[in-house]
Amino acid sequence: MYVSPPSTTEESSCEFGSSKYYALCGFGGILSCGITHTAVVPLDLVKCRLQVDPQKYKSIGNGFSVTVREDGVRGLAKGWAPTFIGYSMQGLCKFGFYEVFKIFYSDLLGEENTYLWRTSLYLAASASAEFFADIALAPMEAVKVRIQTQPGYANNLRQCVPKMFAEEGLWAFYKGVVPLWMRQIPYTMMKFACFERTVEMLYKYVVPKPRSECSKSEQLVVTFVAGYIAGVFCAIVSHPADSVVSVLNKEKGSTAVQVLKKLGPKGVWKGLVARIIMIGTLTALQWFIYDSVKVYFRLPRPPPPEMPESLKKKLGLTE
Numbered sequence: 103m104y105v106s107p108p109s110t111t112e113e114s115s116c117e118f119g120s121s122k123y124y125a126l127c128g129f130g131g132i133l134s135c136g137i138t139h140t141a142v143v144p145l146d147l148v149k150c151r152l153q154v155d156p157q158k159y160k161s162i163g164n165g166f167s168v169t170v171r172e173d174g175v176r177g178l179a180k181g182w183a184p185t186f187i188g189y190s191m192q193g194l195c196k197f198g199f200y201e202v203f204k205i206f207y208s209d210l211l212g213e214e215n216t217y218l219w220r221t222s223l224y225l226a227a228s229a230s231a232e233f234f235a236d237i238a239l240a241p242m243e244a245v246k247v248r249i250q251t252q253p254g255y256a257n258n259l260r261q262c263v264p265k266m267f268a269e270e271g272l273w274a275f276y277k278g279v280v281p282l283w284m285r286q287i288p289y290t291m292m293k294f295a296c297f298e299r300t301v302e303m304l305y306k307y308v309v310p311k312p313r314s315e316c317s318k319s320e321q322l323v324v325t326f327v328a329g330y331i332a333g334v335f336c337a338i339v340s341h342p343a344d345s346v347v348s349v350l351n352k353e354k355g356s357t358a359v360q361v362l363k364k365l366g367p368k369g370v371w372k373g374l375v376a377r378i379i380m381i382g383t384l385t386a387l388q389w390f391i392y393d394s395v396k397v398y399f400r401l402p403r404p405p406p407p408e409m410p411e412s413l414k415k416k417l418g419l420t421e
Contacts, residue, residue: 118402119205128198130395134388135193140186141387144178145380147250152373153348154251162376172253181246183259188242192235197392199231200294214413221295228294229287236282241275243282243347251352278347281358285343289336293385296332302406304328313405318397325393326386333385337378342370344377 116122139146148165151158159165169177204227208216216223245262248255256262266274304324305313313321349361362370396403409419 113400114402115400116402118404119201123401124198124201126395126399126401127201127392128194130392131193131195131197132190133193133395134391135196136186136190137391138384138387139189140182142380142384143180143182143185145376146185147178147180149373149376149380150247150250150348152376153345154352156369156372162373180257181249184242184246184249184262187259188239188246191242192239193388195235195238196231196290199234200227203227203230213410214416217407217409217413220407221299224295224298225291228290232287232290233283235290236279236286239286240279240282244275244278247278247348247352251348278350281343281347281350284358285340285347288343289340292336292339293332296335297328297385297389300328300331301325305406322390322393322397326390329386329389330382332389333382334378336385337374337381341374341377345370345372 116126144166145162148159148162148169151169152162152165159168166178173180204223207223207226211219211223245259245266248266249258249262256265270277301324304327309316309320309324313324316324345365346358346361349365350356350358353361365372393403395401
């Protein structure tokens with residue numbers, strides 16, 4: 103196992119790469135994605151409505167006021183149940199499988215290549231994890247968008263699922279999986295690779311002492327800052343596909359290509375500012391919660407990667 107083994111001053115609760123380690127990482131993923139996505143349901147609701155009905159909802163502020171005027175304050179919480187269930191399942195797979203694939207690919211590469219190719223390793227591990235995470239998310243994402251963007255269709259999860267199944271069968275819940283991959287895989291690759299490299303840079307150039315000498319709370323501040331920076335890039339990379347997913351789940355029988363043609367090059371960027379605010383904050387909080395779970399359960403946390411001694415010798419960097 104060539105992902106830098108953790109050097110912890112206090113006793114870890116389990117072995118790095120053990121099944122208990124993966125299970126607790128998955129639990130951290132459930133909390134980090136389930137809680138954060140549910141917390142921003144009102145903003146997500148307005149963003150979806152901006153994308154699918156720009157004539158009616160002119161801006162973020164206007165979207166909020168129109169929604170409250172028509173549905174009351176409770177209307178802003180529409181779709182919270184499928185959001186919580188769907189993103190909890192996604193978080194379990196996203197973070198749990200990321201740890202699995204990171205160690206698996208690292209073992210294939212060997213110690214020196216793991217260091218030299220670490221950005222590619224983060225990209226490959228996160229893309230592999232997200233592939234499975236989106237299959238877990240797709241059904242609830244379809245339900246959430248239908249509830250949020252079709253007023254009068256269904257008020258909650260219990261009403262929406264049987265209605266969608268009766269109208270379109272099982273396909274109704276999975277027709278958005280390919281656009282979800284288009285949106286989420288680049289997003290997650292950016293989220294994990296950018297986060298990992300930003301943490302590395304912050305400890306190297308910004309934080310005045312090595313991570314091993316930082317307190318747990320200082321380390322979590324670095325996690326939060328790196329998470330926010332990663333989130334801004336994530337939002338920009340994945341936004342066009344996000345617009346397509348929103349319209350696709352609203353309109354029966356349309357395909358991703360048809361929606362792209364209809365939206366045009368300007369239409370796919372509608373709602374970007376709202377999404378940058380939402381995703382930046384979301385990503386920062388997700389990494390913060392995930393790392394906090396690791397700290398709380400005393401999971402081994404590898405230090406930022408360093409060049410292996412064998413590679414230093416090859417490159418003539420040591421005596």
